[in-house]
Amino acid sequence: MAKICFSLLFTFCSFAVFAQKFKVAGKVLDEKGVPLIGASVIEKGTNNGAITDGNGIYKLMVGYTNATLIVTYVGYNKIEREIDGKGTQNFTLEDATLLNQVTVVGSRSLNRSSADTPSPVDVIDIREITTKQGQLDVNQLLQFAVPSFNSNRQTGSDGADHVDPASLRGLGPDQTLVLINGKRRHQSSLVNLFGSRGRGNTGTDLNAIPAAAIERIEILRDGAAAQYGSDAIAGVINIVLKENVNQLTVNANSGIYLAKYRNDSKTFDGLNYSVNANYGLAIAKKGFVNITADYNSRAHTNRAYTHPEEELVRRQYGDPKMQNGSLYFNAMVPVLKGVQIYSFGGINKRKGDAYAWTRFKNDDRNIPSVYPDGFDPVIASTIDDRSVTGGVRGVWKQWDIDLSNTYGFNKFHFFVNNSLNRSLGPLSPTSFDAGGFQLGQNVSNLNISRFYKTIFQGLNIAFGAEYRTERYKIFEGDRPSYYNYDPKFESGSQGFPGFSPANVINKGRSNMGAYVDVEADLTKNLLIDIAGRFENYSDFGSTINGKVGARYKISNLLALRGSVSTGFRAPSLAQKYFNSTFTNFVNGKAVEVLLANNDSEVAKTLGIPQLKQETSENASIGVTVRPASGFSLTVDGYYVKVKDRVVLTGQFEDTDREIGSLLKSLNVSQAQFFTNALSSTTTYGIDIIAAHSGNLGAGKLNTTLAANLNYMELGDVNTSPKLAGKEDTYFNKRERRFVLASAPPSKVNLTFDYTVEKLSFMLRGVRFGQIKLVNWNYGEVKNVTTGVKYSESEYTDIYKPKVQVDLTVNYEFTKNISVSLGGSNLLNAYPDLHTPSLTESGGAWDPVQMGSNGAFFFTRLGFKF
Structure with missing residues (x-):
């Protein structure tokens, strides 16, 4: 597949060289008629562009006579103009003011483009x-x-079945800061306990924000704690909401999965459909x-497949x-x-049904x-x-x-259906209110900046302060x-034991921060950015972070x-205070596990x-090339070392000499905790993005090759003196x-986008690299069949x-109506099959790589009025 894609890339780029283009030239001046040297056109x-010379003159070959130039x-306002078949296009840029700013994450200068950031x-x-x-x-x-x-969908x-954890550059979901219109977004109240991604982390629920409300998403792939907040270790995701007016946009989408690996005869499942509308006044x-109003519905998928020689361990396994x-x-x-008031925000309500492990008719936990x-x-x-958010x-x-x-506020309320409390016997109800948790966050923010055009080649000074309060609660079930x-x-x-009065907590904290950010174009060619930030947490003290x-x-x-x-990242309130008793399955057998917080006995x-x-x-270093x-080609290497990483420990059993009797008295078999178990994680990686735009025949072809190569090393296990020698339990190979x-370790995306009229x-x-996980055999001493200790x-x-292959065809009937037809994962690729009773999730594969639902076929109707 990769060889074919690269051959197509070379062929298309070769054709583009001979395609006819339209020449555009002109000057870029300021309001006084002075040429602007180095302006971007x-x-x-596309990524097709030019830079003005010493006289403010540019020359550019564009693909169409109706192309639009940006x-x-x-320090100046952006201009966007359709050339309308005219080869001479002159531009006069006005001084940037707050009311016309272009915000790009990674820079506090008002009109810095994403191509100009360090x-x-x-x-x-x-x-x-x-x-x-x-x-x-x-x-x-x-x-x-x-x-x-x-x-990945879990x-x-x-709870992770209902809120998808997400990460940048292989770091934790809670090590990426999410902003909306440049303002801090609250996290989910959920802490992820299972699955292959986000284990032991809290994160931001991006799916609570409808895609139809979003103009663009800016992703800063670099540490930015000094600029935006101490938890922006992996980077920043800034979601910019739409501002357009006098246009109604309506979209209707539907799709369905090809149902391979079901344990019944269904051919399709997992019907998805959505409808959204956006209007600006x-x-x-x-x-x-x-x-924006948005509604999305997603049905269950079922991929409860097992090997022929093994008994089925789950009758239902798939998307909730x-x-x-x-x-x-x-x-x-x-x-x-020169003054404006603004506000943005919204509400999201989600209802989910996710299947837990099957209790078969002869199970000790079933009541026939x-x-x-x-x-x-x-x-x-x-x-x-x-x-x-409200502001001025x-x-x-x-x-x-x-x-x-x-x-911001997030509340997660659990209910359990089609279940029973075995200790109640035949009188047990089959539906339960299991309680839940919630997180509230309030952020007051002040930002002040000024751009000096006459100092150096441009100097931007920004400073500000932020005060944040958070409150986390666990509330009991019936x-x-x-x-x-x-x-x-x-x-x-069963499936999810409810929260008891002993689990209930109500904890809060506050955080005060202040920053300064100086960005200077020392010469026409050299940009320097220096930022510093002070933060004080009411429960973790103070920190100073810097960036150059x-x-x-x-x-x-x-x-x-x-x-x-x-x-610097303070552990979330959920990591500090979450506690619960839940059911885990080891080799297909149910085990009661206590997750105790650090204040517990x-x-x-x-x-x-x-x-x-x-x-x-x-640290990062990169190069941008327009040969x-x-x-265009960008290559960026990075290094991220996180010390005292917060993770979930392994599970201590009731046979442990220190706490075995205590666990038995609590009627649980195992216990685990949140702790700074890893002395460090060190991540090395490289991002490569190559893009080409050009004419091909009667149309235009945009080709993009984007790749991330990632490698992580784990440091030593930090144990307490009392647990010396128990490192393999404290944080074993499976948890690592x-x-x-x-x-x-690698993810490569090769995209061809061709438009003709x-x-x-x-x-x-999209090629996903190899993943290795340790299954439940790791905890066993001997193979029951051979009697020999398990090998790696x-x-x-x-x-x-x-490799996942996607294809979409879009046709615009008029300027107001369009339709898209296509398929994702057309070759119906799945992760490799493994023994379901030994995986974390009880399926034939864990939630890795492209997911486990197979081919998805969809259609989309779009309307603009």
Whole structure:
């Protein structure tokens, strides 16, 4: 597949060299008629561009006579203009003011483009990728569009079935900061306990934000703790909401999976459909309110496959059923000259049904009189997510001032259906309210900046402060969901035992931060950025982080960039205080596990230390090259070292000499904890993006090759003195493999996007590198068949490299109506099969690589009025 794709890339680029183009030339001046040297002129929708010379003159070959040019220069407003068949195009740029700024994450300068920053920034046009991809939610859209971004749907993973964990560059979900319109977004209240990604981490629920409300997503692939907040270790994702007015956009999508590996005769399953509408209304002069409504429904898939020689361990294994509804808005109103008030936010409500492990009819946990054929417990959820930001910004004596407040809230409420409490016997209810948890966050933020055009070649000074409060709660379920009515049997609702009064907590903390950021174009070719940030947590004390970045333009065709920085992440409130008793399955057998927080009696008995902060060191260096018109190449290498990494420990058993009797008294077989178990994780990687735009025949071909290569090393295990010698339990090889599986060691995306008049085609291949996980055989001493101690090959599940191929065809009937037809994973690729009773999830594969649902066929109708 890779050889074919590269051959096509070479062929298409060769054709493009001979394609006819249209010549455009002109000048770029400021308001006084002074030439702007080094201004950027780019053909919209391509990477084809030019830079003005010493007289402000540019020359450019574009693909069409109606091409649109985008002109930018630091400190000036952007101009976007269709050339309308005219070969001479002159531009006059005005001074940038706050009311016309272009925000790009990674720089606090008002009009710095993503190509000019000292750190790599991906800018994803959501309208483009939603038109040409089958994925419907933000996580899956980015999973197949950005190689350094990874998100997999989990199954059999309790709450993680309902909130997809996501990460950048293989680091934890909680080590990436998410912003909306440049303002901090709250995290989910969920802490991930199972699955191959995000284990032991909290993260931000990107799927709570409808893709239809988003104009673009900016991804800063670099440590940015000094710029945006101490937890931005892996990078920053900035979601920019739509501002367009006087246009109604409506989209209807549907799709279904080809049902391979089901344990019945169904051919298709997992019906997905969604409908969304977006409309913007103009208010006063340059004011607006933009509103989006979105509804998405997803049915169960079932891939409960097992090997012929092994008994089935789950009758249901696959995507959970999900209903997701959102209402979002983005608004701005000018109130005085140079002053505007703004607000944005929204609500999201999600209901999910996920299958837990099967209790077969002869299972000790089943009551045949209630379930003659056994039962498949359903973990249901109701997730409420809401946020709102309000602020005022303006210009005072050439200083741009932005004052805002953001409140965010996430509540996760569990219900368990088709289940029973075995200790209640035949009188047990079959549905339970299992309780849940919630997180509230309030952020007050002040940003002040000023751009000096006459100092050096441009100097931007920014500083500000932020005050954040957070509150985390666990609330109990109904009594039958957790209570033990007969000590001879396990307590609580099966599938997910409810939270008891002993689990209930209500904890908060506050954080104060202040930053300064100086960005200077020392010469026309050299940009330097220096940032520093002070933060104080009420529960973890103070930290100071810094960053130095630089970009040097060797010529209009070649530039170097790099940065070094430090970071700091305080453990989330969920990691500090979450506690629960849940059911795990080891070799297909149910085991009751206590997850105790660090203040518990069990943790103190074992000498588990209090959690402390993670610290990081980041470095990156890269090169950007434009060797020919329409072709660009960026290569960025990176290094991230995180010390005292917070993870989940392995599980201590009730046979342990120190706490065995205590665990038995609590009616649990195993216990685990959150702790700074790893002395460090060190990640080395490289991002490569090559893009080419050119004419091919009667149309235009855009070709992109994007790759992420990633390697992680794990440090020593940090144990307490009381646990010396128990490192293999504290953080064993199995748990280490889960950390390493946060991202495949390589992910390559090759995309061909061809447009001819009203018809467009998108062909994409995504190659996922090999993943290794350790299965449940690792904990066993001997193979029951041979009597010989297990070898590494018997407890390592290897998921070999796989390629997913996608194809989409889009046709615009008119400017107002379009239709897309296509398929994702057309070759029906799956991860390698393994023994279900030995995997973490109970399926024939863990949630790795491209997922485990197979081919997906979809259609999309789009309307604009």
